[in-house]
Amino acid sequence: MVVLSRSKIFVPKAAIPPHLYALCSVVAFALLLLVWSALTYGAFVPPLFLPTPDAIVTSAVTLFAEFDLLSDVLASVMRVSAGFLLAAVIGVPLGVLMGSLKTFEAFFEPLLGFIRYMPASAFIPLFILWLGIGESEKIAVIFFGTFFQLTLMVMDVTKNVSIDLINTAYTLGVSQRGVFRRVILPASLPGIVDTLRITFGWAWTYLVVAEIVAASSGLGYMIMQSQRFLKTSNIIVGIVVIGIIGIIIDVLFKWLYGRLFPWLGKGGAA
Structure with a gap:
């Protein structure tokens, strides 16, 4: 059994055992639940503003059993996945070209940098005008909020791919097209997968915005409806469900990262 000294634990970038990594994660959630329980069961916060944990569990059971919350979950997953995949299919090749060719960078970066500061919610009236109030409008909001970043x-x-690798490839007789395929793409792929993991999380942050107008299903729709009727517990259930889905997606991306790039050893544990 490996015993870690205090100095080892707090060494920057030092790996820690998997069981310690898992324990720290569990403790963080346990502390959150402890503070939540203390505030609600101790009557420090009125139930209207923050219900007790058992009230949240009861609301979750009711929503899934009687109000078909699962269909809302599936609708939201479909919308977020469609918007994110569309952004990835266009954004990844374009980003690689911008990071490799200065002409693409000079042409696209100022434009994308300008648009990315514009809030996606401000474009909802235009999306409704252009696309109507169906699924296309909601997917467009998620796409717009994700694509530019x-x-x-x-x-x-x-751009962070070492120029020495590229020059070495040219020295060995690799063509310009071959440099893209054999040097730039393999060297960039770990960072691209990590970027997809992060931006998929961002896509979920636009869900409520996407489902705020003319929606009849989805977690965002359920959250907004619950807010109108002051059903705080239902709002928290929707938020928690989104968080759980996010954790599952994050774990899947980390698993994929570990399978594709085992030599990088990313994940925080050793």
Whole structure:
């Protein structure tokens, strides 16, 4: 059994055992639940503002059993996945080109940098005018909120590929097209996968915005409806469900990262 000294635990970037990594994660959630319980069961916060944990569990059971919350979950997953995949299909190749070719960077970066500061919610009236009030409008909101950051982050990842690797490839007789395929893409891929993991989380933050107008299903719709009727416990259930889905997605991306790039040893544990 490996015993870690205090100095080892607090060494920057030092790996820690998997069981300690898992324990720290569990303790963080336990502390959150402890503070929540103390505030609610101790009557420090009125139930209207923050219900007790058991009230949240009761509301969750009721929503799934009687109000078909699962269909709302599936509708939201479909919308977020569609918007994110569309952003990734366009943004990843464009980001790689921008990070590799200065002409693409000069043409696209100022434009994307300008648009990415514009809030996606401000474009909802235009999306409704252009696309109507169906699924396309909601997917467009999620796409708009994700695409620009994703593309620019992929560009930065690609720009960080060592120029020495590229020059060595040219020295060995690799063509310009071969440099893309055999040097730039393999060197950028770990960072691209990590960027996709992060931006998929951002896509979920636009869910409520996407489902705020003319929606009849989805977690965002359920949250907004619950707010109108002051059903705080239902609001928290919706938020917690989104968080659980996010954790599952994050774990899947980390698993994929570990499978594709085992030599990098990313994940925080050793």
